[in-house]
Amino acid sequence: MTTAASFDVERIRKDFPILSRELPGGRPLIYLDSANSSQKPTQVIETMRDHLTWHYGNVGRALHTLGSESTEAYENARDKIARFIGAPSRDEVIFTKNASEALNLIAYSFGNPVCADERFRLGPGDEIVISEMEHHSNIVPWQLLAQRTGATLRWFPVTDEGRLDLSGLGELVNERTKIVSIVHQSNVLGTVNPVAPILARAREVGALMALDASQSVPHQPIDVAELGVDFVAFTGHKMVGPSGIGVLWGRRELLDAMPPFLGGGEMIEAVWMDRSTYAPVPHKFEAGTPPIVEAIGLGAAVDYLESIGMDQIKAHEASLVRYALDALQEVPGLRIIGPRTPEARGGTISFTLEGIHPHDVGQILDDAHGIAVRVGHHCARPLHLRFGIPATTRASFYLYNTTDEIDALVRGLHHVQKVFG
Known part of the structure; x- marks a missing residue:
């Protein structure tokens, strides 16, 4: 098994053919929807x-x-x-x-x-x-x-x-x-x-x-x-x-x-x-x-x-969550639904953007930036009702995600706000 020091996300990404796909218009795929369903490595296929x-x-x-x-x-x-x-x-x-x-x-x-x-x-x-x-x-x-x-x-x-x-x-x-x-x-x-x-x-x-x-x-x-x-x-x-x-x-x-x-x-x-x-x-x-x-x-x-090591996967995702929680603070009007600190939390971050419906957020992220997130109540409607909201945008990370993709998400959210500004 690999160690945390040798966790090589770029090597791991090569095991997942779909991550090299170009979407229509030449957009690279940025897949941030693994809480919904993860992508599959060549070894499984x-x-x-x-x-x-x-x-x-x-x-x-x-x-x-x-x-x-x-x-x-x-x-x-x-x-x-x-x-x-x-x-x-x-x-x-x-x-x-x-x-x-x-x-x-x-x-x-x-x-x-x-x-x-x-x-x-x-x-x-x-x-x-x-x-x-x-x-x-x-x-x-x-x-x-x-x-x-x-x-x-x-x-x-x-x-x-x-x-x-x-x-x-x-x-x-x-x-x-x-x-x-x-x-x-x-x-x-x-x-x-x-x-x-x-x-x-x-x-x-x-x-x-x-x-x-x-x-x-x-x-x-x-x-x-x-x-x-x-x-x-x-x-x-x-x-x-x-x-x-x-x-x-x-x-x-x-x-x-x-x-x-x-x-x-x-x-x-x-x-x-x-x-x-x-x-x-x-x-x-x-x-x-x-x-x-x-x-x-x-x-x-x-x-x-x-072969990767579950301890290493957990550590990689924890680093992504810490990075994402900090990076998303740059987006004005963004409200995280859930813990704002990385303790006792996994690589799933759901949020709202003030004045913009999550469906519009997800559509623009996909159409303009090739970023796949999930929008809606995520089959947890009572939880959304508890927070007084109909839906959220959800970005979720896995072993093949990178901080560059989180940066792209932040840029994409800024673009969404400009569209509705």
Whole structure:
């Protein structure tokens, strides 16, 4: 692995063909939208191409050479991901199509009458706790669960600075709480949330805890055993891997207790006309033909990130955030939504420009400067409502971004203001 001193962003950029693309009009691409979806290195692209060209077959059911090669590559990807996140067992790694499906899988188990485990019993009088900064993927499944069971949905508020307000932790997470599910790193604010105090309180009252780690697993070292939570969900397309593949990690004894989420295909042990028995985890939760090539691509993404070093990626992004927070202060009328200091925050900065709609900001940055940012509520509408705004412009950084690109963003924002001046 490289060291922080030898982190060579220009070499890394050469691994990503799209970053050398010229946009219409000869504009170079400046990609500042990795919190939405990251770009893909040649190593991932070629691994997927090679498998489709020479090795593709269905997994877990074909005895011929191609089926065996596909199954081995698919399961090797599971091994890589288990190692990458510090999972105690490879069987605790469930492939889903994205983090949204992983979170829905967890929510499906609660209040399900076929689940005999008391920890998943949920009904009127029980409570689910989330936070005001959640992505819709970690709000809507719990809303649906509350509607289905009569349980009550509650949430941590967010401070003006964009941090979780834990002042009411003892009252919010209480003996009625069955699960706490929060984002590890906000996709809007960049805030990295403290897990330990919330988990400690959840354990005191016997509640389970889940993390949406879609924005943290790609950007910092994650060890699920050290985190100590019960479930972790993340997605492949934000970590230089393909879309259509996500991961749910869960503690084995909980996964064993949970009912299947989808039925059919290789999730069965045996089937009769009136009943079925199910395969052990992880296959119990992987019904039908899985996203084979996407899982293999995610394994290649893990190889790539490990070759750079997650500590080095985290340090590089921290330097970009410090630089960007200072540089954006030069733009008059710019308001950062979220922490204004680099402590306990990741490489995502959302902001507004006084008197200019974020959609106009994003359009001009793209049309005039080739700068790709995201605009809107970023699938976190309740958080925007909390700050009294309909939308923000979001710039997000990853291992392939540079301070020169941040300078270009600042110049672009000055140009936006001149257009509307």
